Amino acid sequence: MSKIVIECQDISCYYEKAKPVLSNLSFAIHEGESVGLIGANGSGKSTLLGALCGLISHEGVMQVAGLSVEKVNLPEIRKKLGYVMQDSDNQLFLPTVYDDIAFAPRNYGLSAEDVERMVTEALRRTGIEHLKDRQNYKLSGGEKRMVCIATILAMQPEIILMDEPSITLDPYNRRTLIQNLQAMPETKLIASHDLDLILETCERVILLDEHGIKADGDAEVILTDEALLKSCRLELPYCYQKVVPLKKG
Amino acid sequence: MDELSRLDSFYHRLHPLVKLLLTIAYIAVVLSFPVRSLAGLFPMLLFPLIGYALSGIPVRTCFYRLRYILPLVAFVGIWNPILNRTPVMTLGALTISAGMISFITLLLKGIYALMASFLLIATTGIENICYALRCLHIPKLLVTTLLITYRYISLLLSEAGTMASSYALRAPNQKGVHYKAWGSFLGSLLLRSMDRATALYQSMQMRGFSGDFYYTKGTRMQTPDVLFFVLGLGLILLVRFVPIATLIGQLFV
Structure with a gap:
């Protein structure tokens, strides 16, 4: 078995005292694994991702890339961790696509040639080379989403956390994203309501409900369990739902 | 402004430090004119006009973008003509008061300063200005605060726009x-802006930002940069200390 890159033991997160968003959560993710994080609205998916990045405080033992998630280790952890936020507008803040993608490599002190190479590679992987010199505020929602993903790829992280990556994407871009995710060798933790995307990109699923883990296991097993999904206010992925025949004529 | 700063012209290509120093010198010299030195102030328009011509940015773009600020400049000296009615000259039937002269002087000073500042930002970009400030050893904290404030203003405006549309x-x-x-x-705008600013800051942290902002790496100053600086500063000082308007006037007397 490959080494563990994310480990949580009895993790709890609070926004208000006595009202835990997550309570006594324990799981481990191995290197190279692709894990889907699913659950109804308010089940704590984004909170968990935020806690793993050290953006939200937590109780319990949490380790990322062998380092305990605490203030002193955050710079080192964040070098190895890429986080695609739910709202693209919160992630893009520089004038052009190029500047935003180059932000992390420049911050890590890479040479101009290396920055150029990493930006070009990130643009190529996301299929948005044509957006290179465009201004962020003039992009469509879907284009912004792809740029957000490129900003993370340019960091060449070992672990990628994604919060609703397919939101605002058109079918073509969504398909490109799925293909990219399938080709990515990095460890991935993808929080999404797009269960079809999870099914196509993740071999394992963690289902959150009632502040804790309701199920953790094989993606296909969990995502075909209609009763389990319904009990957590979810539905079967569309590909498993009854197909309505097209009207003729 | 970011769009304008990415245009390509001789003025755009000048080293950011040259443009910053010339702008500071120009504004300082403009402000140093006495309150009623209207004749001396007119030729000071030369420097920004040359800058706009070299940059390819029309002067009207500056006035259009600053259309909301310009009335505030006028407001600074608006009471002068009323409070100081001492006549200083007559032009035919029109008597011009000292208050009127000082009002126009203040107005011109404000407009010139705005024109020069706009030219600097529109041809340099905020990151390069911050780089130039760091070259002058302005504390990192101040420069980073300036940069982030500039970025957050656009955030605040975008939130206000969304709320107004809604x-x-x-x-x-x-x-x-x-x-x-x-x-x-206003309460909602503040809360929403704070939320977005926090999220943006988190996004920056996640990509290696630790309070030490990356600034555009500056190129070394070249001979044309130094020459332009010397010529520009020379022109500003010449116009300040040689009464050009008076000399031209004497030609016709």
């Missing part, structure tokens, strides 16, 4: 935001 869509018969809603509107 309000207008649900109050189609109303012109602007009703005064009774101003309190909750």
Whole structure:
């Protein structure tokens, strides 16, 4: 078995005292694994991702890339961790696509040639080379989403956390994203309501409900369990739902 | 402004430090003119005009973008003509008061300063200006604060725009935001902007930002940069200390 890159033991997160968003959560993710994080609205998916990045405080033992998630280790952890936020507008803040993608490599002190190479590679992987010199505020929602993903790829992280990556994407871009995710060798933790995307990109699923883990296991097993999904206010992925025949004529 | 700063011209290509120093020198010299030195102030328009011509940015772009600020400049000296009516000259039937002269002088000083500042930002970009400030050993904290404030202003404006659109869509018969809603509107704007600013800051942290902002790496100063600086500074000082307007006037007497 490959080494563990994310480990949580009895993790709890609070926004208000006595009202835990997550309570006594324990799981481990191995290197190279692709894990889907699913659950109804308010089940704590984004909170968990935020806690793993050290953006939200937590109780319990949490380790990322062998380092305990605490203030002193955050710079080192964040070098190895890429986080695609739910709202693209919160992630893009520089004038052009190029500047935003180059932000992390420049911050890590890479040479101009290396920055150029990493930006070009990130643009190529996301299929948005044509957006290179465009201004962020003039992009469509879907284009912004792809740029957000490129900003993370340019960091060449070992672990990628994604919060609703397919939101605002058109079918073509969504398909490109799925293909990219399938080709990515990095460890991935993808929080999404797009269960079809999870099914196509993740071999394992963690289902959150009632502040804790309701199920953790094989993606296909969990995502075909209609009763389990319904009990957590979810539905079967569309590909498993009854197909309505097209009207003729 | 970011779009303008990416144009390509001789003035755009000048080293950011040269443009910053010349702008500071120009504004300082403009402000140093006495309150009633109207004749001396007119030729000072030369420097920004040359800058705009070299940059390819039309002067009207500056006035258009600054159309909301310019009335405030006029407001600074608006009471002078009323408070100081001492006549200083007559032009035919028109008597011009000292207050009027000082008002026009203040107005020109404000307009010149704005024109020069706009030219600097529109041809340099905020990151390069910050780089130039660091070259002058301005503390990192101040420079980073300036940069982030500049970025957050656009955030605040974008939030305000979204909220105003949302309000207008649900109050189609109303012109602007009703005064009774101003309190909750401003409160929401503040909270939303703070939320977005926090999220943005988190995004920066996640990509290696640790309070030490990356600034555009500056190129070394070249001979044309030094030459332009010397010529520009020479022109500013020449116009300040040689009464050009008076000399031209004497030619016709």
